[in-house]
Amino acid sequence: MTKTxxxxxxxxxxxxxxxxLGAGLQALPRTAEAAQTIKLLxxxxxxxxxxxxxxxxxxxxxxxxxxxxxxxxxxxxxxxGAQARAVISGLEADVVTLALGYDIDAIAKSGLLAxxxxxxxxxxGTPYTSTIVFLTRKGNPKGLKDWPDLLKPGVQIVxxxxxxxxxxxxxxxxxxxxxxKQFGGSTQKANxxxxxxxxxxxxxxxxxRGATLTFTNRGIGDVLISWEDEAHMAVAKGGAYSIVYxxxxxxxxxxxxxxxxxxxxxxxxxxxxxxxxxxxxxASQDLAxxxxxxxxxxxxxxxxxxxxxxxxxxxxxxxxxWQAAQKQFFANGGVFxxxxxx
Amino acid sequence: MAxxxxxxxxxxxxxANVIMIVVALVFMVLFLLLPLVTVFAQAFASxxxxxxxxxxxxxxxxxxxxxxxVAAVALVVNVVFGLAGSWALARFRFPGRLAILTxxxxxxxxxxxxxxLMLVLLYGRQGWLGPWLEAHNLKIIFALPGMxxxxxxxxxxxxxxxxxxxxxxxxxxxEEAAILLGASGWQMFWRIxxxxxxxxxxxxxxxxxxxxMGEFGAVSVVSGNILGxxxxxxxxxKALYDGYNIVGSFAVASLLASLALVTLxxxxxxxxxxxxxxxxxxxxx
Amino acid sequence: MSLADSxxxxxxxxxxxxxGQRSILPGLGLSLGITLFVLSLIVFLPTAAMVGxxxxxxxxxxxxxxxxxRVLGAFKVSLxxxxxxxxxxxxxxxxxAWVLVRTRFPxxxxxxxxxxxxxxxxxxxAGIALSTLYAPNGWLGSLxxxxxxxxxxxVIGVYxxxxxxxxxxxxxxxxxxxxxxxxxxxxAAHMLGAGRLxxxxxxxxxxxxxxxxxxxxxxxxxxxxxxxxxIFISSNRPGVSEIVPLLIVNQLEQFDFAGAAAIGTxxxxxxxxxxxxxxxxxxxxxxxxxx
Numbered sequence: 001m002t003k004t005x006x007x008x009x010x011x012x013x014x015x016x017x018x019x020x021l022g023a024g025l026q027a028l029p030r031t032a033e034a035a036q037t038i039k040l041l042x043x044x045x046x047x048x049x050x051x052x053x054x055x056x057x058x059x060x061x062x063x064x065x066x067x068x069x070x071x072x073x074x075x076x077x078x079x080x081g082a083q084a085r086a087v088i089s090g091l092e093a094d095v096v097t098l099a100l101g102y103d104i105d106a107i108a109k110s111g112l113l114a115x116x117x118x119x120x121x122x123x124x125g126t127p128y129t130s131t132i133v134f135l136t137r138k139g140n141p142k143g144l145k146d147w148p149d150l151l152k153p154g155v156q157i158v159x160x161x162x163x164x165x166x167x168x169x170x171x172x173x174x175x176x177x178x179x180x181k182q183f184g185g186s187t188q189k190a191n192x193x194x195x196x197x198x199x200x201x202x203x204x205x206x207x208x209r210g211a212t213l214t215f216t217n218r219g220i221g222d223v224l225i226s227w228e229d230e231a232h233m234a235v236a237k238g239g240a241y242s243i244v245y246x247x248x249x250x251x252x253x254x255x256x257x258x259x260x261x262x263x264x265x266x267x268x269x270x271x272x273x274x275x276x277x278x279x280x281x282x283a284s285q286d287l288a289x290x291x292x293x294x295x296x297x298x299x300x301x302x303x304x305x306x307x308x309x310x311x312x313x314x315x316x317x318x319x320x321x322w323q324a325a326q327k328q329f330f331a332n333g334g335v336f337x338x339x340x341x342x
Numbered sequence: 343m344a345x346x347x348x349x350x351x352x353x354x355x356x357x358a359n360v361i362m363i364v365v366a367l368v369f370m371v372l373f374l375l376l377p378l379v380t381v382f383a384q385a386f387a388s389x390x391x392x393x394x395x396x397x398x399x400x401x402x403x404x405x406x407x408x409x410x411x412v413a414a415v416a417l418v419v420n421v422v423f424g425l426a427g428s429w430a431l432a433r434f435r436f437p438g439r440l441a442i443l444t445x446x447x448x449x450x451x452x453x454x455x456x457x458x459l460m461l462v463l464l465y466g467r468q469g470w471l472g473p474w475l476e477a478h479n480l481k482i483i484f485a486l487p488g489m490x491x492x493x494x495x496x497x498x499x500x501x502x503x504x505x506x507x508x509x510x511x512x513x514x515x516x517e518e519a520a521i522l523l524g525a526s527g528w529q530m531f532w533r534i535x536x537x538x539x540x541x542x543x544x545x546x547x548x549x550x551x552x553x554x555m556g557e558f559g560a561v562s563v564v565s566g567n568i569l570g571x572x573x574x575x576x577x578x579x580k581a582l583y584d585g586y587n588i589v590g591s592f593a594v595a596s597l598l599a600s601l602a603l604v605t606l607x608x609x610x611x612x613x614x615x616x617x618x619x620x621x622x623x624x625x626x627x
Numbered sequence: 628m629s630l631a632d633s634x635x636x637x638x639x640x641x642x643x644x645x646x647g648q649r650s651i652l653p654g655l656g657l658s659l660g661i662t663l664f665v666l667s668l669i670v671f672l673p674t675a676a677m678v679g680x681x682x683x684x685x686x687x688x689x690x691x692x693x694x695x696x697r698v699l700g701a702f703k704v705s706l707x708x709x710x711x712x713x714x715x716x717x718x719x720x721x722x723x724a725w726v727l728v729r730t731r732f733p734x735x736x737x738x739x740x741x742x743x744x745x746x747x748x749x750x751x752x753a754g755i756a757l758s759t760l761y762a763p764n765g766w767l768g769s770l771x772x773x774x775x776x777x778x779x780x781x782v783i784g785v786y787x788x789x790x791x792x793x794x795x796x797x798x799x800x801x802x803x804x805x806x807x808x809x810x811x812x813x814x815a816a817h818m819l820g821a822g823r824l825x826x827x828x829x830x831x832x833x834x835x836x837x838x839x840x841x842x843x844x845x846x847x848x849x850x851x852x853x854x855x856x857x858i859f860i861s862s863n864r865p866g867v868s869e870i871v872p873l874l875i876v877n878q879l880e881q882f883d884f885a886g887a888a889a890i891g892t893x894x895x896x897x898x899x900x901x902x903x904x905x906x907x908x909x910x911x912x913x914x915x916x917x918x
Contacts, residue, residue, distance in 0.1 A: 041568065043566075046584070049569075049584075049585055050585075074568045074569065074570065074571055075568070075569055076566050076567045076568040076569065076572075077567065077569070077581075077584070078567050079880060081880035081881060081882075082876075082879075082880040084880075084882070085879050085880050085882060086484060086566055086567075088467065088468065088882065089462050089466035089467050089468060089469075089483055089484070090466050090467035090468075090472065090476075090481070090483045090484055091483075091484040091566040092481070092484070106882050110467075110468065161863060161877070163877050163880070163881060164876075164877050164880045164881075201864070202777075202780060202781070202862055202864075203780040203862035203863070203864070204862060204863045204864050204865075204869075205863065206858065206863065206873075206876075206877075207584070209584045209585075210584065213583065213584070213586075214780060217588065217762075218758070218762040218763065218764065218779065218780065219762065219763050219764040220762075220763060220777075220779075220780055237586050330881075331881075332692075332695065332697075332881075332883070332886070333695065337695070337696070337697055337865075340696070340697065340700070340864070340865035340866045340867075341695070341696035341697060341700075341865075341866070358823070359726075359729075359730050362722060362725065362726050362730070363726050363730055363732050365722060366719070366722050366723045366725075366726040366738075367726075367738065369719050369722070369723070370723065370738060370741060370742075372767070373787075373790065373791055373794065374741050374742075374744045374745070374791075374794075375741065376760055376766065376767065377748075377753060377756035377757050377760055377791070378744065378748070378756070380756045380759050380760045380765075380766065381752060381755075381756045384759060419665065422661065422665075423661065423662065423665045425658075426657070426658040426659075426660075426661035426662050426665075427658070427661075427662040427665075429654055429658040430654075430655060430658040430659040430662050431662070433650065433652050433655075434650055434652070434655045434659075436655070436659075442662065442663075442666070444899075444902065444903070444906070445666060445670060445671075446666070447902055447906075448670060448674075448898065448899070448902065449670065450848075450902075451848040451849070451852065451898040451899075451901055451902045451905075452852060452894070452895055452898045453851070453852025453853070453854060453871075453872045453875075453891075453894055453898070454852065454854055454855070454872075455852070455854045455872035455873075455875050455876060455891075456677070456852065456872070456875065456891040456894050456895060456898075457673075459677060459875060459879065459887055459888065459891045460673030460674060460676060460677045460891070461673050462879070462884075463673070463676040463677050463680050463884065463888055464672055464673045464675075464676035464677075465673075468884070469676060470672075470676045470679070491668075491669060494665075494669055495669050495670065495673075498665070498666075498669060498670070514650075514652060517652055518651055518652060521651055521652060521653065522651070527653035527654050530653070531654070549746070552746070552747045553746075555749070556747075556748070556749025556750065556751070556752065557749070558749060558750045558751040558854070558855035559750065559853075559854035559855050559872065562855075563876070563879070575749075576749045576750075576751045576752070576855075577751070579749075579751045579752060579755055580751055580755075580859075583755060591755065592755070595751075595752040595755055595756065598748070598749045598752045599748060599752055601747075602744060602747035602748040602749070602752075603747075605747040606740050606741070606743055606744065606747055607740070609740075609743060609747075610736075610739075610740045
């Protein structure tokens, strides 16, 4: 098994030295086939850093026990769109674990992986789910219980920018989907609702984590609209906040996929596929639940029923799938641009 | 050194001067000093042990290491380019010289983000050179070479901009004399040119190094943000912050701020000792 | 280049230039070769790639993209904030330069050295520090928060960050001119009974105006392109506080490479125009000082 992804400390040193000698623009030399250490690069979205840091260590141990090889998993975190862009431009991810299917579709479109990536793993390649919830100041002083409450005068909503953040797209659609249902399917009225909603958003961070920190560390806003996992994580990190579940929300399905072209180049397909398949095992599902992702495994879900209350969830299909939703809402000139355009 | 204060405005305004001094200092405290103090206050928010734990974290250490490598390579390129460029541009007149002088300043005024974007569009997988690079298994973007190129882009003018006016001011008489007396080009270069330029060179290196170690915008576009592998210190500040590690983030920031302070001290010393006034004006360009 | 065919004239002398003669100094080929090679790899080729990618949109596509409210809004925010910040830098920069040159007070040298802090401090550090300082729960932000004023995460934050990065340009541009200024004129004006303000507005200000303008232009150019410090402190709302460099990054993240290239090219043209203006101004300053 050879390593090719990422750069080792030694690579850096070698390259630094080589470059310093005047060969500066040469590419990284691939070091000697570093024995049995396999390098795997997981390019992921913003809020997953804690989960995958834990998962990677466990997977490496399991893989070592099974095959005798060491696996060193590197993770890159950032806004889902930014991460997909990096992979398209040449960041050699072996696996991508992003916030939404649209971003993996975009990578597929650039030719790095097959268009039917979602069919290769159970549940459309989404080993865990999440939803969009409200995180308020402790005790919910403004009494925000459901979507219409957010439009109360003086309520400040913190959200990320749906143009760049996957989580923000899910949260936009959660709000929009509620409005669509509430107003009997009238896009006009739903558009009005979402416009009024974003009027009360004082900060649009580039990524979900940035939005969370704006709300928690900077003390901005009355309510953060974010991933359920992100809200739980903020509480777990020791803040005085309350999690509020709206009556209706969206079933957010963050997908994972092996990047064919890169694993073939790095000869890491076996380990990359195992890395993703392993996400579906009961132990991993349990771990995901501990990091506040809703497990797909019904038994594990039942075990954590207290953490994940049941609520009325609609899916992306309400909007005709990601391609249609992207075009209608987030593409240049779409509904989101109209909110800020005029 | 400033000329001696004369009469008129310079001596009279007791109260007015005090007011101006106070306003200027308050402004500087608010805008310059307090941000600096904030960095250190936050870095030590959980005490010295927290601080030490933060900066000895393996990912942080590798970010420091990466930053040093990037800055070192950029420095070598900048010195070679600066010497070559200033020699060509200050000692010779040729068609297109002015155009090169203008382009030379471009990295100063172009947005670092645009710089990063350009590199992605040229060296990225879908960029102009992408297919060729891929066919030869060369990785530029999202790897060390890309980060080095981005850093060189934003720091390229510093050394040359320092040396050109210095060379023009010094004139070429000594070098011409050396050549007429039969010295070879390299002999002239090492024995005359370099010694005459050494302080200006040091000054340019100092400025370009400060920028190289702290560059964020351009590098952020071409770094894959792989924790512990392609995070420089400047990027690590953001990565740690996003990882809820506020103390760690400010600890790394405090290292960079210390570097900035060292740079300022060195710069002041150099200016006072070795630089003539006329080169000083170029510094801010 | 052999010694035989060249004359011992200084390379840059008028004589040499008029005669179009070659310098006796060696190394033009090598040094120019290195210069052009590095410039090509680092500056020319990447620039060509961006402009070329922008051109794929065609004139119609370019105009259409650049006329969208979001792009117009970002340019409005960037140009407006950079201009306002550069103006603030010009006013306070002039004051600081004045105080540093014309007055003596304890800690003056320290203050002089501190002026360059924004040059030396990495932008991400500046961004994280400023946004912490001016956040509603920060040292300075908490002072104004009770009055309903927010600085971090508003367009005011952008303005503050840009003022921070622009300040040294003005101080370092004006300072040497103030230092060089001859006392005679001021003294003469004083003898003739001119008041303090008159002396400033009639004698001093006209003399430093070119350098002040150059400093303003440099601060403006820097502010226009600034990214690192702004993203930490801005609320990034389209049309309100979203700056152009951030918009470029956003376009990229939506996989719109050509759109990003188009906006980047427009920024590049702006930078070039500013650069030419600054060079002209600096030439004016230099001829004013030495001529």
